[in-house]
Amino acid sequence: MTDQPDFDIRSFLPYLLNQAAEESSLAFQHHYKQRYGMLRTEWRVLFHLGRYGAMTANAIGTRAKMHKTKISRAVAALEQKRYLTRQKVESDRRHEKLTLTAAGRKVYADLCAVAGTYDAQLLAPFSAEEQALLKRALERLAKL
Amino acid sequence: MTDQPDFDIRSFLPYLLNQAAEESSLAFQHHYKQRYGMLRTEWRVLFHLGRYGAMTANAIGTRAKMHKTKISRAVAALEQKRYLTRQKVESDRRHEKLTLTAAGRKVYADLCAVAGTYDAQLLAPFSAEEQALLKRALERLAKL
């Protein structure tokens, strides 16, 4: 029985990352849930379309590392909320180009503003070097 | 319409943390799922009991910031797998003291060893100072 009493789950990196991710997303989650009735999958799709312009569901999946079923459902929900429209691509009619509507862009702009200030608030306790290191480390761990 | 085209979701801290958390837990998740048929909630409970000794479900909840229904179900599953036993606390019979069985401690020891090497592997690309900073930052963000 090789016990390792010195190993503490609370310093296990995946655990720590998960705790930090959950805690840090709470306040923002509240915002898009209460105000727009959206799920995390939905605002992610919205953000990607808002930031990178119209694209297919598949392209979002590659960028955001989201499974296609999640995207399919998020897109359906956003379509019903009239935040985006679909358009079959004529050159290959399996693809659908997703485009934000005016309403969708407005929600995107609002959430962007909120996310921006919220992000700054989260990062405030750290120095510029610490912030840079933290982001680089996370990107590396996320294999982005 | 106050667009903020410079705000990128991919550097939004909660998003980054979530991506890193998901990616970094993949390989370990595979291990406890395949080998022991456990869920994340279950190994978390197991780890807490293994590391900090017998305690009540409530105490685990406070430490691990897990909701009591998650814990209740995880404990039921671990009990069925014969990894722990319950015992009503005589001084207050609402509480149940949870104790790992020999089998439970064995699984804990095995997963500890795996987690230990896995953690080291994840941290390997970073210098000692970077590792320390990363952990402090995450603990702070997780409000631990």
Add this chain to the structure above:
DNA sequence: GCTTGTTAGTTACAAATTCAACTATTAGGG
């Protein structure tokens, strides 16, 4: 132009999580 294989996206069903209501037990007045 058929067969086979591949890709985009959807849907159905199973598994997991959340939320709210529930039981059982204790604590604190009056």
Add this chain to the structure above:
DNA sequence: CCCTAATAGTTGAATTTGTAACTAACAAGC
């Protein structure tokens, strides 16, 4: 004591997610 409030833990129903099978469209080889 009895009534109310609070706490530990469980359970059931509704959401949400994951897995796998599905449709539709295209592509390549023959």
